[in-house]
Amino acid sequence: MENTLNDTEAVVETSSAAETPSTACSRKEILPAFCITVVAAVALYVLMMYLQPMLMNNNFIYDFGTMMSGCMEGSIEYYVAWFFADLTEGSFIAALPASIGMIIMGFVAAALERKKSKHAGTGVAGNGHIFLAMFLTTCAALILGQVIYGSLFSSGWIPTFAVVLTVQVFVIFYGVNWKKILTSLIVGTIITFPVCYWLLYGIVSPLGLPLFIAVSVGVAIVVPLCSLIFRLMPWMDIPAPAPGSNPTDQNKSKFFVHQILGDIGQLTIWGSSWATVGMYIGGIIGWVMNPLHPAYGSGNFPLLIMVQVVTGALAILIWYPKWKKNGMAFTFAGIVFASAIVSTYPPSWAIVIPTIIIGAVVFAPLVDWVLKVFRFKGTYHPICLIQLSIFTVCAAWSFAVMYLIMPMLA
Incomplete structure (x- = not known):
């Protein structure tokens, strides 16, 4: 089973303490790669934090706050910048150079995947044959969202990016003939934004929760809702899923590094290790140009990279037996959770370290359990159940951070 959100059959299993010795010891295959990856991520973080004070006067690109103000004032220039963000x-990077790097390397990864190159990494999670349609439909959805809902920029940050998570998975799940693409584009765009916007300003923001929770809950609502609507449309049939290979069959260190980056790439649905490399390189370029450009202008971009990589590395190490057995484990969900927390709350190690551990440990078995409870049969895209798992843990841990940890830090 390929590491893609297009999987319509989820393997649900209960972890057992009575693993066979060979399975239990299999983590040794990736332990050197784990150690090197974590050391490299921490070293990069230390280096970037050392350099960041020296870069704070750099103004070679707009900061996130300026882009936000420009959109509130109706600037076409900043509407375009928002589109790329x-x-x-x-x-959780939302930076122009990061998006450009991700786009370039995404097309490279898709081409390598189609050629079945040994250098493809995670490709684009098995979607190389439809990647152009995915990309163009996503761009159209973002533009359509701004056209329809752009007047709401006056209220501040708005979740226009949510269509990346819904429209794109509809294209993957239902297919790419022109009727399906137009239906996914129009229905997904029109429904996704208002649901997420209402959740954002009606519930999530007043509670002080990470803003991503509004999108996470919104996706959990919109995907099954749209699936019900699509059932009324005869042309929106669900094609049979393509068979996938087990990614752990390759060199184990190569699998480990590419899968971490591929898991990070799942946050934008592409699931591409090379696109993540392009995104990080572009993000770092944007950070050098202005440290307040990426990561919502928080100055936490170095921490965000480290948390994403370390959470992904620890999750794959812990759940490697599941990866090896099934060819899939929902380790990317913990990266979404950890990114949302560190993008919202103070960068204290008392928050960061437990967040990484929770993200790495909890989600692979939790998503399996949720799929089992909902008796998932592949009649709709599983992203809604994955997001259900993410926002439940994220909300619970956010309340613990706000009302237990932060008062102690104060």
């Missing part, structure tokens, strides 16, 4: 907002 939306492409990497799912990864």
Whole structure:
């Protein structure tokens, strides 16, 4: 089973303490790669934090606050900038150079995947044959969302990027003939934004929760809702899923590194290790140009990279037996959770370290359990159940951070 959100058959299993010795010891295959990856991520974080004070006067690109103000004032220039930021907002980076790097490397990865190159990494999660349609439909959805709902910029940050998570998975799940693409584009765009916007300003923001929870809950509502609507449309049939290979069959260190980056790439649905490399390189370029450009202008971009990589590395190490057995484990969900927390609350290690551990440990078995409870049969895209798992844990941990940890820190 390929590591893609297009899987319509989820393997649901209960972890057992009575693993066979060979399975239990299989983590040794990736332990060197784990150690090197974590050390490299921490070293990069230390280096970037050392350099960041020296870069704070750099103004070679707009900061996030300026872009936000420009959109509130109706600037076409900043509407375009917002469009590009939306492409990497799912990864909590929301930066123009990061999006450009991700786009370039995404097309490279798709081409390598189609050629079945040994250098493809995670490709684009098995979707190389429809990647152009995915990308163009996503761009159209972002533009349509701004046209329809752009007047709401006056209220501040708005979740226009949410269509990246819904429209794109509809294209993957239902297919790419022109009727299906137009239906996914129009229905997904029109419904997704108002649901997420209402949740954002009606519930999530007043409670002080991470803003991503509004999108997470919104996706959990919109995907099954749209699936019900699509059932009324005869042309929106669900094609049979393509068979996938087990990614752990390759060199184990290569699998480990590419899968971490591929899991990070799942935050924007592409699931591409090379697109993540392009996103990070572009993000770092944007950070050098202005440290307040990426990561919502928080100055936490170095921490965000480290948390994403370390959470992904720890999750794959812990759940490697599941990866090896099934060819899939929902380790990327913990990266979404950890990114949302560190993008919202103070960068204290008392928050960061437990967040990484929770993200790495909880989600692989939790998503399996949720799929089992809902008796998932592949009649709709599983992203809604994955998001259900993410926002439940994220909300619970956010309340613990706000009302237990932060008062102690104060």
